[in-house]
Amino acid sequence: MLGAGDTRTRPRHPLWVRAAHWINAAAFLALAVSGTAILLALPRLFWGETGANDAPAWIVLPLPVDLERTGWGRNLHFVSAWVFVITGGLYGLASLLGGRLYRRLLPDRDQWHPRHLADEVRGHLGLSASDEAASGRRYNALQKLAYLAVIVVLAPTMLLSGLTMSPGVTSAYPELFTLFGGRQSARTIHFLSAVLLVGFLVIHVWQVLAHHPVRLMRGMITGRSAPWGEEA
Amino acid sequence: MRDLSRRRLLLGASTLGAGTLLGGCEFVENGPSRGGLYGLSDTLTFATQRFLLRDQPLAREFSADAISAVFPTINTTDPDDPAYRRSKAQGFSDWRLPVRGLVERPAALSLSDLKAMPARTQVTLHACEQGWSAIGGWTGVRLSHVLASVGLKPEARFIVIRSVDGWWDSYDLFDALHPQTILAYGMNGGDLPIAHGAPVRLRVERQLGYKSLKYVSDIEAVARVDGLGQGRGSMVSELGFSWYAGL
Numbered sequence: 001m002l003g004a005g006d007t008r009t010r011p012r013h014p015l016w017v018r019a020a021h022w023i024n025a026a027a028f029l030a031l032a033v034s035g036t037a038i039l040l041a042l043p044r045l046f047w048g049e050t051g052a053n054d055a056p057a058w059i060v061l062p063l064p065v066d067l068e069r070t071g072w073g074r075n076l077h078f079v080s081a082w083v084f085v086i087t088g089g090l091y092g093l094a095s096l097l098g099g100r101l102y103r104r105l106l107p108d109r110d111q112w113h114p115r116h117l118a119d120e121v122r123g124h125l126g127l128s129a130s131d132e133a134a135s136g137r138r139y140n141a142l143q144k145l146a147y148l149a150v151i152v153v154l155a156p157t158m159l160l161s162g163l164t165m166s167p168g169v170t171s172a173y174p175e176l177f178t179l180f181g182g183r184q185s186a187r188t189i190h191f192l193s194a195v196l197l198v199g200f201l202v203i204h205v206w207q208v209l210a211h212h213p214v215r216l217m218r219g220m221i222t223g224r225s226a227p228w229g230e231e232a
Numbered sequence: 233m234r235d236l237s238r239r240r241l242l243l244g245a246s247t248l249g250a251g252t253l254l255g256g257c258e259f260v261e262n263g264p265s266r267g268g269l270y271g272l273s274d275t276l277t278f279a280t281q282r283f284l285l286r287d288q289p290l291a292r293e294f295s296a297d298a299i300s301a302v303f304p305t306i307n308t309t310d311p312d313d314p315a316y317r318r319s320k321a322q323g324f325s326d327w328r329l330p331v332r333g334l335v336e337r338p339a340a341l342s343l344s345d346l347k348a349m350p351a352r353t354q355v356t357l358h359a360c361e362q363g364w365s366a367i368g369g370w371t372g373v374r375l376s377h378v379l380a381s382v383g384l385k386p387e388a389r390f391i392v393i394r395s396v397d398g399w400w401d402s403y404d405l406f407d408a409l410h411p412q413t414i415l416a417y418g419m420n421g422g423d424l425p426i427a428h429g430a431p432v433r434l435r436v437e438r439q440l441g442y443k444s445l446k447y448v449s450d451i452e453a454v455a456r457v458d459g460l461g462q463g464r465g466s467m468v469s470e471l472g473f474s475w476y477a478g479l
Contacts, residue, residue: 042363049357052364055302070361071472078479079273167359168478171291171438172284183357183365 012219017100020091021220023083028201030080035194037073040066045191046184049177058188081162088155095151104139105148111141143207150200154193161190260404262389262456264465264475274474281478282406290412291437294355299420300366303358305427308397311447316396324431329415333392333452336383343417343431349373349381352414360441361477370435371418376409379453388453392460393434396447401466402457402475403436403443412437415448440477442468 013021043065044057051057095101110116120142139147163169164176164186180186208216219225258265259278266274311317319327328340339345355369375391391408394400407413414435417424424430429446436443457465465475 038363041361049298050300050302050364050366052300052302052304052366054304055300055364055366067362074361074474075270075273075472078277078474079269082273082276165359166281166479167291167357167440168281168285168438171289172281174292177292183359187363 011223012225013223015223016094017091018220018223020087023087024091027080027084027087028197030076031084032194032198034073034076034080037066037069038077039191040064041070045188047181047188048184049182051184051187081159084155085159092151101148101151105144105151107141107144108138111144117141146200146203150197154197154200157193158190158197161186161193165190258458259476260389262458263404264402264457264469265463266469266475270474274476277474277479278476281476285438285478288406288410291356294357294367296355296369296421298367299355299369303366303368303428304360304364306360306362308399308446309427311396313396316447320426320430327431329432329448329451331378331382331451331453333454334385334388335379335453336385339382341378346373346378346415346417346432349377352411353418354412354414354435354437356412356435356437358441358444361473369420370414370416371421372414372416372432372435374411375413375415375434375451376411378415378451379409384453387455390454390457392450392452392454392457393445393448394450394452395445396449399445399467400461401443401445401468402454402460407436407438410436410438438478442473443477 039061040063042051042053043061043063044051044053045059045061046055047058095105111120120140123140124142160176161180163173164180165183170176170183176186177183180189215225259275265271319325324343327343329342329346330338330340332338350373351371352374353369353371355367357365357367359365379391388405390402390404392400392402403413412435415432416435417430417432419425419428424433429448432448433446434444434448454460457463461467462470464470466473469475
């Protein structure tokens, strides 16, 4: 076992971060699957308050219509949404109050420099080797910005646009309709944000697989990983 | 009672296998119950929304020019029940709505009885669990007025509503007595169309469309619903949907 005194490893992620990561990874997968099941009942997107099969749609998604999946879809969606919201809320609170959000996830001063950002973009596109990516001492700026976008923008947008589809919640807070421009607009934004989140997941997993997957997975599971420069 | 709690455990065990750990979650005392993780999630949703709605706000209402050109009709759109067909042929002149159970003066109300009561018109957004939504104008009498007119007994806690096509659902008094919970006999300025539930449908504006039963045929006030059917509070709950549909 790896103890705290093990000099060959360095701490990467505290337990609460790892727990939140994996619980919400599972919840997100369940949300994506069940959300798709619900979407199949009406794979059309609209703007404004109203929308239906015979009403003009903004987009008709090329998906098979299936009315029989909303039962289990809704059940699984809401139970996993509760898990996602409770875990995400605790994580958000802890990382904000504990300072982790700006220490680990807000780009450092030097990372905001245009030349640095340009280097990172070139590195990510495979046009040049980025020193930052190889050092592993901190997240690179694009990585930090991607995590921040998910935590600060997309996750809250998912929650609020989802709640805007709730007739109960919107009776208490009709302002939600104003925020999103109507129930169907909220549904469309819920879908678009979900697409962005799935896109994030794909890139996130691809980046792990492309950069020392064993070491990174070990870090997120056990909390420790071998020092950079030595293979785990 | 023994049998019910045993059934609750069985129901729970069938939902994600977690029922025996979590037991059956009962939303309201003597109300419907659901086991397993889904029961827990339903209870969280119900409790949260009851807190958010504790001051009994109204659902949004629109002006008449917001009424949708397209308002889908799903499930039953023309009941084939023989008595219903006969009544329909007579313009529902012989139609009667029993209001019974825990009431002082059980009654069988005609359409004109309902229309003689104070009317309420509300233009609201109907949201279906399938994802569509449409704005419609509904005219009818508040369910709370109908219940008051027959003298709801103090021990009544739920209103069970049944429909010509076999649907049934239950509502606790929090929703049943809400001012926007109406028995609607008119839509968009005219009579309620057959496809939308003529002669009378229910409107429960702070929940999804499936709680707004069409073709209302019976109203019963009861003290508990845990003994009705499978104890889950409604027909659609027995098909796996949530009894409380505010989400």
